Amino acid sequence: MNQNPVPTTDTVSKLIQELNKLxxxxxxxxxxxxxxxxxxxxxxxxxxxxxxxxVKQKTKLCSICLNIxxxxxxxxxxxxxxxxxxxxxxxxxxDILALEHIKTYNGLYHVLHGAISPTEGVGTEDIRIKELxxxxxxxxxxxxxxxxxxxxxxxxxxxxxxxxxTPLGIRVTRLARGLPFGxxxxxxxxxxxxRAIEGRQEF
Ligand SMILES: [Zn+2]
Numbered sequence: 001m002n003q004n005p006v007p008t009t010d011t012v013s014k015l016i017q018e019l020n021k022l023x024x025x026x027x028x029x030x031x032x033x034x035x036x037x038x039x040x041x042x043x044x045x046x047x048x049x050x051x052x053x054x055v056k057q058k059t060k061l062c063s064i065c066l067n068i069x070x071x072x073x074x075x076x077x078x079x080x081x082x083x084x085x086x087x088x089x090x091x092x093x094x095d096i097l098a099l100e101h102i103k104t105y106n107g108l109y110h111v112l113h114g115a116i117s118p119t120e121g122v123g124t125e126d127i128r129i130k131e132l133x134x135x136x137x138x139x140x141x142x143x144x145x146x147x148x149x150x151x152x153x154x155x156x157x158x159x160x161x162x163x164x165x166t167p168l169g170i171r172v173t174r175l176a177r178g179l180p181f182g183x184x185x186x187x188x189x190x191x192x193x194x195r196a197i198e199g200r201q202e203f
Contacts, residue, residue, distance in 0.1 A: 012038065064135065066111040066128050068093045076100075076109060083107040088145040089132065089161065091115050091154065094186040095147065102194045107145070110135065115153035116160060122153075124160060132161075136168060143171045145200055150179045162203050174203040 012034055019030035037045050061067070062074035069075070076082060076096070086107025090096060096109050114127040136144070144165050148154035162172045176199030179188055188196070 061111075065109045066113065066131060067096055067109060081106075085140055086143045086145065087132075087136070087141050088147050090147050090185065091149055091157070092186065095149075098186050098188065098193060099147065099197065102190050102197070104194050104197050105145075107143075112148070112157065115148055115151070115157040117153040117156075127157070129161070129164070133164065136165065136170060141170060143173060145197070146172065146174045146203055147185060147197070149184050150175075150181050151184070158203065172203045173200040175200055 015034045015037070016027070016030045019025055019033050020027055022030075025033070037048070058070055059068050060070075060072060062069045062072055062077055064073050064077040067074050067076065083106050086105075087110050088099065088105060088107055089110050089112060090099070091112050091114060093111055096111065099105055099109075110128070110132050112127040112129065112132070114122055116122055116124055116127065135141075144161075146158040146161060148157045148161075158174055162174075165172050175196040178192055178199065179185070179196050185193070
């Protein structure tokens with residue numbers, strides 16, 4: 001058990017406990033954040049609390065690409081300037097942010113919300129593959145770019161999807177090597193990510 005070196009009230013302890021559950025926030029950081037919020041102007045704390053509540057209440061998944069959105073369909077799916085013939089498959093919504101940031105890709109996306117991982121018990125039914133196949137069927141999509149992470153799980157997922165999509169007569173490409181094995185797209189630098197998408201190859 002993590003012990004707080006400073007005795008605190010139940011209310012403060014509760015806040016520390018909750019902050020400690022966030023990724024990358026250890027007990028020390030949780031404590032620092034809690035005391036920071038305690039001293040912060042009331043407005044700042046309230047805005048943070050409201051932002052947390054509305055991100056849970058107001059966001060939903062886009063019915064087309066399954067990205068997180070306030071309005072359905074999302075801004076990307078609604079944008080007619082985007083190339084409707086390409087769909088880039090990513091594991092998580094954050095990966096779209098990384099790819100949009102480099103401004104190289106102008107097609108559409110599909111979010112799987114995970115990757116196949118037998119060791120963690122994530123099977124083909126647990127990620128959003130069915131929705132992808134339904135979407136591709138009879139669509140005008142002529143290229144699917146597999147942008148799953150270059151990890152064991154990402155490669156397994158790419159391989160599986162390629163076997164399902166190639167028979168549909170759709171070109172299947174994979175991000176170019178250059179992203180080091182084990183990296184997550186979301187943490188790749190812009191130059192590497194730009195090279196990876198521009199240099200994508202038949203899979
Ligand atoms: Zn969408």
